[in-house]
Amino acid sequence: xxxxxxxxxxxxxxxxxxxxxxxxxxxxxxxxxxxxxxxxxxxxxxxxxxxxxxxxxxxxxxxxxxxxxxxxxxxxxxxxxxxxxxxxxxxxxxxxxxxxxxxxxxxxxxxxxx
Numbered sequence: 001x002x003x004x005x006x007x008x009x010x011x012x013x014x015x016x017x018x019x020x021x022x023x024x025x026x027x028x029x030x031x032x033x034x035x036x037x038x039x040x041x042x043x044x045x046x047x048x049x050x051x052x053x054x055x056x057x058x059x060x061x062x063x064x065x066x067x068x069x070x071x072x073x074x075x076x077x078x079x080x081x082x083x084x085x086x087x088x089x090x091x092x093x094x095x096x097x098x099x100x101x102x103x104x105x106x107x108x109x110x111x112x113x114x
Contacts (some may be wrong), residue, residue: 002067004043004110006083007033008074010100011107019025019058019107031097031106032078034090035113043110045083049073055108064109072102 010029011019026062036042043059049055053074059066075097077083100106 003113005035005113006105006111007109008078009109010096011109012106015107016105018103019066022059022063022066029096030093031075031100032083032090032092034088035108037085037088040109040110042085045077046108046110050095064111066110067108068105069108070102071100071104071106072108072109075100075102093101 008031012028015021024063030058043065045054046057046065049069050057054067054068057065057067078092078097
């Protein structure tokens with residue numbers, strides 16, 4: 001896998017009931033999205049959150065790879081900028097990020113771009 005398109009979003013009610021369904025939905029509440037470059041951190045931060053018990057991988061096919069995690073564990077990483085590698089251009093929605101409760105369950109989809 002060379003690169004990933006990553007989206008962090010609040011799932012709609014249908015998605016929240018079935019997080020393993022890879023059907024593409026409209027993401028009206030996307031907090032952030034970006035494409036990782038072909039080198040660097042990529043999506044290893046998600047594996048690290050899972051090792052720490054702060055995220056769960058619910059899909060692993062690459063189309064997408066999907067994790068769930070609470071906002072309290074993901075949003076500080078967005079604010080710190082550590083997820084964005086040199087060469088990536090993040091799209092952020094600061095108003096949605098600021099309004100997101102810390103106990104909100106987020107979906108993180110990473111689409112393999114190879």
